Amino acid sequence: MLSANNTERKSWINYDNNCDFPIQNIPFGVFKTNQNDFHIATIIGETVISIKNLEKEGYFNKIDLAEHTFQEPNLNKFLEHDKSIWRKVRNKIAEIFDIKNNFKSKILNQNILFNKNIEMVLPVKIGDYTDFYSSKDHATNVGKMFRDPENALLPNWLHIPVGYHGRSSSIVISGTDVKRPSGQILNKESNKPIFSKSKLLDFELEMAFITGKSNKLGESIDIEKAEDYIFGLCLFNDWSARDIQKWEYVPLGPFLGKSFNSSISPWIVTLDALEPFRIAGEKQVPEVLDYLKFNGDKNFNVELEVQIKSLDSEPTTVSKSNFKYMYWNMAQQLTHHAINGCNIKAGDLMASGTISGPNKSEFGSMLEISWAGKESIYLNNGEERKFLKDGDTVIMKGYSQNKDIRIGFGKLSNKII
Amino acid sequence: MLSANNTERKSWINYDNNCDFPIQNIPFGVFKTNQNDFHIATIIGETVISIKNLEKEGYFNKIDLAEHTFQEPNLNKFLEHDKSIWRKVRNKIAEIFDIKNNFKSKILNQNILFNKNIEMVLPVKIGDYTDFYSSKDHATNVGKMFRDPENALLPNWLHIPVGYHGRSSSIVISGTDVKRPSGQILNKESNKPIFSKSKLLDFELEMAFITGKSNKLGESIDIEKAEDYIFGLCLFNDWSARDIQKWEYVPLGPFLGKSFNSSISPWIVTLDALEPFRIAGEKQVPEVLDYLKFNGDKNFNVELEVQIKSLDSEPTTVSKSNFKYMYWNMAQQLTHHAINGCNIKAGDLMASGTISGPNKSEFGSMLEISWAGKESIYLNNGEERKFLKDGDTVIMKGYSQNKDIRIGFGKLSNKII
Structure with a gap:
């Protein structure tokens, strides 16, 4: 089983069991702040997480990502990576938000979690x-x-x-x-x-x-x-x-x-x-x-x-x-x-x-x-x-x-x- | 008549009268040098002209172009300008290479003219x-x-x-x-x-x-x-x-x-x-x-x-x-x-x-x-x-x-x- 798919995993972010975005989902999107700042993001429950800021804080340093992959206004640069890299990033995010590895206190001060004043935008610059x-x-x-x-x-x-x-x-x-x-x-x-x-x-x-x-x-x-x-x-x-x-x-x-x-x-x-x-x-x-x-x-x-x-x-x-x-x-x-x-x-x-x-x-x-x-x-x-x-x-x-x-x-x- | 279309105009660049690219044409393209450097360009006769380098040398300073419009690897940034700007750039290029305004000596030392060791590439990042x-x-x-x-x-x-x-x-x-x-x-x-x-x-x-x-x-x-x-x-x-x-x-x-x-x-x-x-x-x-x-x-x-x-x-x-x-x-x-x-x-x-x-x-x-x-x-x-x-x-x-x-x-x- 893929590590991020582990159904035993629980998060320190609270959410309803019937929600679309449990910690086993970890989808990818892009939001815009009311300062027109674009963030590549994921979501757990109803909490939107800035992957852009996670990257800035060094959480992906051990993954072989191109420089500033998540500082882009869309997912395209990330998409160009191999599937094994997509998987490592998703696994890493699951790990960060796993209740057993409580990064909560560290993250709360780093403007990584968003719940309001953001707008979801097109996540990909679509080619064909x-x-x-x-x-x-x-x-x-x-x-x-x-x-x-x-x-x-x-x-x-x-x-x-x-x-x-x-x-x-x-x-x-x-x-x-x-x-x-x-x-x-x-x-x-x-x-x-x-x-x-x-x-x-x-x-x-x-x-x-x-x-x-x-x-x-x-x-x-x-x-x-x-x-x-x-x-x-x-x-x-x-x-x-x-x-x-x-x-x-x-x-x-x-x-x-x-x-x-x-x-x-x-x-x-x-x-x-x-x-x-x-x-x-x-x-x-x-x-x-x-x-x-x-x-x-x-x-x-x-x-x-x-x-x-x-x-x-x-x-x-x-x-x-x-x-x-x-x-x-x-x-x-x-x-x-x-x-x-x-x-x-x-x-x-x-x-x-x-x-x-x-x-x-x-x-x-x-x-x-x-x-x-x-x-x-x-x-x-x-x-x-x-x-x-x-x-x-x-x-x-x-x-x-x-x-x-x-x-x-x-x-x-x-x-x- | 548009200034660049003036059929009386002659260039200090020589070309055959039956060529596709007289000074009245001034088409736009992109070439790549053998150092993998991309240049937005035009052509007169058989002489390819780096518009990228013309811009660097300040020839378009009086035209209301976005910064570094011609330092791009394709024409898209230029395309986003109004038709009046396209026209001013074409007119300016015609003027520079007009035999009456002989910039020849100035240009020959500035790596603006190319005749070999270049390869034409797709001039536009095509959307739809x-x-x-x-x-x-x-x-x-x-x-x-x-x-x-x-x-x-x-x-x-x-x-x-x-x-x-x-x-x-x-x-x-x-x-x-x-x-x-x-x-x-x-x-x-x-x-x-x-x-x-x-x-x-x-x-x-x-x-x-x-x-x-x-x-x-x-x-x-x-x-x-x-x-x-x-x-x-x-x-x-x-x-x-x-x-x-x-x-x-x-x-x-x-x-x-x-x-x-x-x-x-x-x-x-x-x-x-x-x-x-x-x-x-x-x-x-x-x-x-x-x-x-x-x-x-x-x-x-x-x-x-x-x-x-x-x-x-x-x-x-x-x-x-x-x-x-x-x-x-x-x-x-x-x-x-x-x-x-x-x-x-x-x-x-x-x-x-x-x-x-x-x-x-x-x-x-x-x-x-x-x-x-x-x-x-x-x-x-x-x-x-x-x-x-x-x-x-x-x-x-x-x-x-x-x-x-x-x-x-x-x-x-x-x-x-």
């Missing part, structure tokens, strides 16, 4: 962003709605993790308001496009992983080593304007229907922290090509939930899904991405695509839940939705839990304006 | 990369080959500049070898995918523009101001593996069939330098929506040429096209890109899509020239091609010329290995 389409139930639902219900999956879907390049610049952090986009939409009556605000604004429940290690241009990534390139994961909302998307996407794929905004949760949970939650994915039939074959369990059991809170309602849960439903796992996605020699870089972000489960309550987008607007969804206070309204806040949550431990992702929450 | 699909002849050719010859253009094509997000990390500079990619390809006999090297490797003749000014997330860009966001242009080869692309691209667009490599020419020619070569584009019928309507000439008359040089042949010209054939101009592309609120950043790259003219000799890809492999192309020495072979070098050139002046782009040349 790729969005996959790896949930079989989601792809099947879309195929049934818009193509042939009898042959919902396209011929390539069971052979390759289908994906496309997305827009990096418009990826924002939880808490950022999302402006309803305008664009060209086909008017059904006239069969001509009009300029309009999107009327079919949607969320997509996804998870995303952040890459560390780079491969050189022209080199591929062996599937058994692919996970060494993955630093960690966060929640991802791939906001989608269905009407803009529908008119634009043939033949080159999603563009403005997606590029107005995507949002991520602030804490990157390491792949190491999720180690206890490995689970087998669905058996892949037909058999995949050799370069996509893997050993062991490469799916992860992460409970996911989407809530909508209108201006006049408390949050209503509209979907519960699970990351385990991915047909194509992250190792397969990454290996496929580089099989043509495409170079992956530290700080790239790769999203799963909408994660839908087999049951209606597990569908990961309004498109599916309302079955393309045919069925209504009701919020707690009786308000009806088919797609999202201005003023709605979409909240995504995720956590892994077993009898010993709960490793959570915090909250991804954005309001539509 | 977008590829459009804006040549009507190209889109029509593709539609005829793969869809319905009678309705070759898809319903949206005449209403929106269709585009997609591409992969930034694999964009390389002229001179970099291009490794033939491998991936999944559908085997026609078995109707099953196989893993294989691409057998249908192709070039795409494109031009690309680099953006400067940013718009905020959620804000659009008025079409009459769109050109203020464009710093300059270069040649662009959107290398394509047709067999990988064909199997993967439905429904989310090009991915691994393109992401293994794209290449650009090293010198960014400013939009200002191309001012004398404005030309009207094709009349757009049906009329476009209001946000895409523009005044004046927004196409540019740039002669383009593609050559193939095999291991055993001299270069053979296989295509001559012209940037003027773009149906959707750059201002329309950029305005459309931001109409949903997508934020454009300094250092983004937007490519035109394959530029084909109406005649067969003007087709911008092997796919079109060989009509999907049905017709043969012959090189000078009799070698036959339908797609590209290992050892082939693809050379792209471009220049604008009128009776007064020639403004060129230099050469984009990459060998397939």
